[in-house]
Amino acid sequence: xxxxxxxxxxxxxxxxxxxxxxxxxxxxxxxxxxxxxxxxxxxxxxxxxxxxxxxxxxxxxxxxxxxxxxxxxxxxxxxxxxxxxxxxxxxxxxxxxxxxxxxxxxxxxxxxxxxxxxxxxxxxxxxxxxxxxxxxxxxxxxxxxxxxxxxxxxxxxxxxxxxxxxxxxxxxxxxxxxxxxxxxxxxxxxxxxxxxxx
Amino acid sequence: xxxxxxxxxxxxxxxxxxxxxxxxxxxxxxxxxxxxxxxxxxxxxxxxxxxxxxxxxxxxxxxxxxxxxxxxxxxxxxxxxxxxxxxxxxxxxxxxxxxxxxxxxxxxxxxxxxxxxxxxxxxxxxxxxxxxxxxxxxxxxxxxxxxxxxxxxxxxxxxxxxxxxxxxxxxxxxxxxxxxxxxxxxxxxxxxxxxxxx
DNA sequence: CCATGATTCATACTGTCGGTACGTATCTGC
DNA sequence: GCAGATACGTACCGACAGTATGAATCATGG
Numbered sequence: 001x002x003x004x005x006x007x008x009x010x011x012x013x014x015x016x017x018x019x020x021x022x023x024x025x026x027x028x029x030x031x032x033x034x035x036x037x038x039x040x041x042x043x044x045x046x047x048x049x050x051x052x053x054x055x056x057x058x059x060x061x062x063x064x065x066x067x068x069x070x071x072x073x074x075x076x077x078x079x080x081x082x083x084x085x086x087x088x089x090x091x092x093x094x095x096x097x098x099x100x101x102x103x104x105x106x107x108x109x110x111x112x113x114x115x116x117x118x119x120x121x122x123x124x125x126x127x128x129x130x131x132x133x134x135x136x137x138x139x140x141x142x143x144x145x146x147x148x149x150x151x152x153x154x155x156x157x158x159x160x161x162x163x164x165x166x167x168x169x170x171x172x173x174x175x176x177x178x179x180x181x182x183x184x185x186x187x188x189x190x191x192x193x194x195x196x197x198x
Numbered sequence: 199x200x201x202x203x204x205x206x207x208x209x210x211x212x213x214x215x216x217x218x219x220x221x222x223x224x225x226x227x228x229x230x231x232x233x234x235x236x237x238x239x240x241x242x243x244x245x246x247x248x249x250x251x252x253x254x255x256x257x258x259x260x261x262x263x264x265x266x267x268x269x270x271x272x273x274x275x276x277x278x279x280x281x282x283x284x285x286x287x288x289x290x291x292x293x294x295x296x297x298x299x300x301x302x303x304x305x306x307x308x309x310x311x312x313x314x315x316x317x318x319x320x321x322x323x324x325x326x327x328x329x330x331x332x333x334x335x336x337x338x339x340x341x342x343x344x345x346x347x348x349x350x351x352x353x354x355x356x357x358x359x360x361x362x363x364x365x366x367x368x369x370x371x372x373x374x375x376x377x378x379x380x381x382x383x384x385x386x387x388x389x390x391x392x393x394x395x396x
Numbered sequence: 397c398c399a400t401g402a403t404t405c406a407t408a409c410t411g412t413c414g415g416t417a418c419g420t421a422t423c424t425g426c
Numbered sequence: 427g428c429a430g431a432t433a434c435g436t437a438c439c440g441a442c443a444g445t446a447t448g449a450a451t452c453a454t455g456g
Contacts, residue, residue, distance in 0.1 A: 006432060013433080021413055031229075034413060046414090054315070056414065115313035116229070119362055128430050150380055153363060154356040165319055165348075178343025182348055182388075189387030190380075204403060204452055211404080232442060244444090245405050252442065 014052050014062075015043035021063040030060055030112040057116050064113045065125065071099050072129040076171020079133065089187055091135045094180050096130065100163030101172050110160050131156055134187075141191040151190045152154060158186055202283065212250050212260075214240035219261040224302020228258055228310040255314055265322065269297050270327040273372045287335045291357060291381050294328065299370050308358050309366030329354055332385075339389040349388045356384055 004012075014091045023034045035056050051170035053059045059178050078091045114122045127135075131152055138148035162179045169175045202210075212294045218239035222231045233254050237247045250358055251257045276289045296321045298304050325333075336346035360377045 005425085009422080009433065029313075035415090036413080045435055047436075050415075051433060111312050111317055115227075115309050119309055120366055123362075146376070147380075150363075150376055153359050154380060154384060157356040157359025158352040159355070161351050161358075164321075165351060167320055178344070178348055182345075182352060185391050186352060186384065186388065189391065190384065193383050193387065207404065207451080233444090234442075243406050245407075248444075249403085282434085340408060 003057050010052065013044055013048050015061065016044070017049055017052065018062045018066050021059050022104060022108065025063055025112060026059055026102075026108050029107060030056075030116055035059070055103060060108070060112065061118050061121075061185035064108055064117065064122070067099075067105050067109050067114055068125060068129040071096060075130065075133055085137050085140060089134065090180075090184050092133055093187065094129075096159055097163055097176065097180060097183070101176075103167050106163055110164060114179045132192070137187075138191065153188055155183075155190060159166070159183055205337065209252065211240070211242055211246050214242070215247055215250065216260045216264055219257050220264060220302060220306065223258055223261055223302075223310065224306050227305060228254075228314055233257070246309055258306070258310065258314050259319075262306055262315065262320070265297075265303050265307050266327040267321060269294060273328065273331055282336055283338060287332065288378075288382050288384055290328075291385065292378050293372065294357055294360055295364055295381070296379060298364045299374075301365050304365035305364055308362060324354070335385075336389065353381075353385055353388060357381055 017038065018039045024038050024041060038059065039046050042049075045081055046134050049059060053062060074095050075092050078088055078095065081088075083091065100110075107123075109126075123131075134155055135148055135152040138151045139145060141153070142148050162183055166172050166175060166179060199348055208221060215236065218236045222236050223238060233244050233247055236257065237244050240247075247257060269332050270291050275289050276286055276293065279286075281289065299306075306322075306325075321329075332353055333346055333350040336349045337343060340349070360381055364370050364377060
């Protein structure tokens with residue numbers, strides 16, 4: 001074997017493991033996928049997986065973060081494109097929905113991760129990667145932090161539901177237009193609505 | 199032991215098992231709860247559980263349906279109370295959110311059930327028990343079946359998100375008013391919005 | 397009322413899998 | 427080039443889902 005640094009070895013192994021985890025967890029689900037299977041698909045053994053991740057749940061977490069990271073990268077690209085607040089929000093929602101066309105993404109991010117990692121952990125990560133964008137839009141529209149946070153979460157819940165419908169749709173291409181239109185409408189409705197005191 | 203009919207024996211055992219499953223699955227989660235623990239809490243052994251349910255997942259399904267059944271019963275009560283469409287919808291949403299104050303309900307219905315039973319199974323059951331009410335309201339408001347179905351799902355997604363926020367809130371009583379107000383606003387916005395062709 | 401069959405349930409067992417312990421190979425810094 | 431650290435493979439353990447298998451308990455036709 002050629003000589004590699006420890007950093008390179010670690011990077012190659014963890015990358016292969018995360019790639020395998022995304023593929024297997026996404027296809028068969030977390031519970032139905034053994035660590036041995038993930039390690040084998042990555043070309044290593046369980047020992048490597050436990051050395052780098054420490055368990056099965058952290059492996060899912062890594063796969064989960066990788067999925068979110070991809071969407072997040074596209075979102076910051078949109079934000080950097082200089083589009084106005086409104087169209088950036090619409091584009092962001094559409095980007096998220098398109099990712100949901102991949103059943104593996106939907107399964108890992110919206111089905112298995114909350115059950116395995118816990119709802120709060122998942123929502124914290126999602127807030128960091130995705131929700132903060134939506135929330136910023138609502139803060140600007142309403143001027144109320146708490147109200148904006150609440151509305152962003154509600155919108156995000158609707159987006160996830162739309163994403164799952166897409167992921168399980170027999171003809172996703174046919175459903176995408178209606179779903180994007182309706183989620184857009186929902187966002188607009190909440191941005192326009194007044195923020196009364198509670 | 200006193201003499202009982204088979205039907206009575208079955209009923210007592212299954213009832214006890216479902217009760218124990220709701221308590222344990224709701225508190226510790228599905229993955230962290232063994233069948234032996236559920237059976238022991240019900241005063242029987244694994245054999246009885248497998249005889250009546252056939253596995254661990256069907257046990258969760260029974261607990262899940264029991265949780266939904268309770269909400270559903272309240273919803274038909276509201277529907278039968280003769281309230282108008284609008285206030286019935288608001289009352290229904292509030293009823294659902296109040297159930298979410300029980301962390302066991304939230305965990306079983308919105309976190310574990312989708313991962314274990316599959317998203318489609320869960321949403322089919324939820325449609326049967328809860329969603330059909332919301333959908334009927336939107337059909338009446340928009341006149342479009344497909345549009346109404348889509349909007350009902352989006353609203354339901356937002357409701358679930360609100361429910362999880364409540365379930366994990368440090369001070370649920372303080373969050374309930376804002377969340378009910380905002381979900382109501384969301385429903386109103388979508389009912390009022392026009393249904394354009396896609 | 398009893399004998400035969402069906403149902404309910406407990407007990408003992410097996411296989412799988414997550415996790416751990418430990419040994420070996422590979423790399424780093426002195 | 428040689429201690430110490432890091433990466434990884436292998437052998438093992440315990441927990442637990444699922445499967446017989448048999449013993450009670452109940453139903454039913456004679």
